[in-house]
Amino acid sequence: MRTLRILARNPLSVVGLVLVLLIIFAAVFAQYIVPYPTHNGSVIDFAFANKPPSARNWFGTDLVGRDIFSRIIYAYQISLTLGVVVLAVATPIGTIIGLLAGYVGGWVENVLMRLVDIFLSIPPLVLAIAMMGVLEPTLTNAMLAVTVVWWPWYARLVYSIARAEREEGYVLAAEVIGASAVHISFREILPNCLPAIITKMTLDMGFVIIIASSLSFLGLGVQPPTPDLGSMVAEGARYLPDSWWLSVFPGLAILVAVFGFNLLGDGLREILSVDK
């Protein structure tokens, strides 16, 4: 209840929450809510190809006559799946490495954090593009590439918190009574990192969606006919300015998703820091 009250005090984060919930709902129940449920596959309907927005097709149709609104909802499925999987894999990896480096210290810290530095020194999009250049362009590989880019940020975050907490009284107390390093890392220090991790994950959802869209914009992500926001923008861009609906609506869809997750992330940060 208290959480909701704090959230309500910040109307923008309520907007974020609503947007995120709407997007998740639409993605999960896409099959039942889109007007043209078959348009995520290799359907073609040239009689209705390249039509501007109308009552029949709210966001218009693409060049082979598929409903863009339906495809955007399906594309959210892909984007959200990708975001969730990437964060679900990258966060634990980054957290464990960060905890180890931060608590154990010494040469472990040096080796792990220099490794993290190496990853962070390469711009994330460049690293992901390089990886996708070698791998086959599939959804799984896109997830893999983004995960490899993503975990170092969590390692860095958790490491900085763990290092500070290492000197705190409660950690020293645990050490004095002979608690194991694993116990101290995961039971004592980790709970103190969680608020920061959760906030970062929410904010990152948006950024992961952007990176994944950038990859597919460049033709390195999900392959047709599976709908994907990035590749829809890329394909549509060739037909600007005449057939603007081909790229503008998928572009707005990316904007809305990223905006929603960012607002929600900001709200969460406030709540969690108040809690602390």
Place this chain on the structure above:
Amino acid sequence: MMNKYSLLTSALLAAMTVAAPAMAESVLRLDEVAVGELDPAKASDYADSILMFNVYDTLVLPQQGGPGHTPHLAASWENDGATYTFTLRDDVKFQSGNPLRAEDVVYSIERMQALGAGLSYLFAGVTTAAVDENTVTFTLEAPYAPFVASLVRLPIVDKALIEANSDEEWGGDFLSANAAGTGAYGVRSHNPQEETVMTKSDSYFLGVPDVAPDTVRLRYGLEPATVRTLIAQGEHDIASQWLPPEVISALAKDGAQLLTEAGTGGFYFKMNTTKAPLDDVNCRLALSHAFDYSTAIQMIAINDEVSAGSPSTGAIPVGMFGANSANMQMSQDLDKAKEYLAACKYDAADMNIEVSWIAEVPLEERFALLMQSNFSQLGIKSEIQKMPWALFAEQVSKPENTPHISQLFVNAVTGDPDTLLYGMYHSSTPGTWQSPEHLNDAEVDQHLVAGRSASSDAERTEAYSALNARLLAIAPTIYGFDRQSVFAASNRVKVPAMSDASQAFGLDGMGFSFRLMEMVE
């Protein structure tokens, strides 16, 4: 280094300012897909042909507005069985100032034969000799009916200039960056990935009319949206034919003119006959019967009058030797497709057909989707692969790297069916972008040889009809449609060779002879 560079630039700028004529220079701007190959012996695709036809000349030219050939660098020729004797004009000079001699012709053809690239296969088995300074003889190993036609692909290079400027045996390093021709246009700068700038040659033996563009900028790899905007702003003149129909039609609505180059070729969906499951003829027949030909025709209409093609009737475009009549249109037949699929030794459930499309030709993505949808009606899965042209052209040289289905526009490079079909289907031709079928069929080979060696038109028609029937029976290719190139162009330029049927060359790329264009303004 920087200093030197900027000094050089300012020196050049100063020189240009001094040299600038009083009258405004007319500039023609157009675009094509990268890479622009300047070495004429390696020229094979459309961009290369545009460069070749302007920088270099050939012994003969196609007759404008009709069949046959007219002398060009040649003054006349005679044919005595397997020997052709050409007398050269004596007033032709290369851009370097060197006079054109018979030894240049001998060097040009021997260079093509030695390099073995581009369209050199046209001249396999031809022995050439310079009889005197202005006479050259070609002796053919085997009778080749369209030999004179094939000379439109023999650009004559400046032997003395090449030998003075290159240590390599055939001067490949020099010719890939410099012009060494007699052509109406010289090369001012050339970057095969970006732009070739050409300027009018003062010494052209036929003279270049004043109305022809002074400078031509041929840019490579522009995005359709960029071309669309540039033309609307009056900063581009002729768009490449690879624009999607929607963009061409939008440009036409805004007042752009539509130029056309009539079909001597087709749009083909080529199946790799060496790769399972397409090594089984029944599988290929199943796919070719599943393809929705009539939707393909709808997809290429630009507006009510102009379309980028007409229905296909088989392997040979309507109008050529051996073509089926225009009413025998190919059509989708799913029942037959299913019968063929049942006869195929592979199980449809295990298939995953790679359908590639050339990244520079967005329309092909839609054909890929069309095929994917058609094939799924047979229960066959397929996977769409986007490939940049340069990568594709390299991959298809090996059968194992060639995708199951490649989409290509191929045209008769000399206007004769031999040059459309021999390079595609004869088992002796190496893997090029024209032959991703990698076909090896003795009967096809036999008809192809009969078609090129027969002496009368009736015999040639008979050979090509038999070839057409055989190709339809073994279906190495899905014959999409007979193609016509459509170009959106600004109204700053008039191109009679592509807007007036009586001036048309009937040879792809030759419409882009800049000397025959007229700049308005």
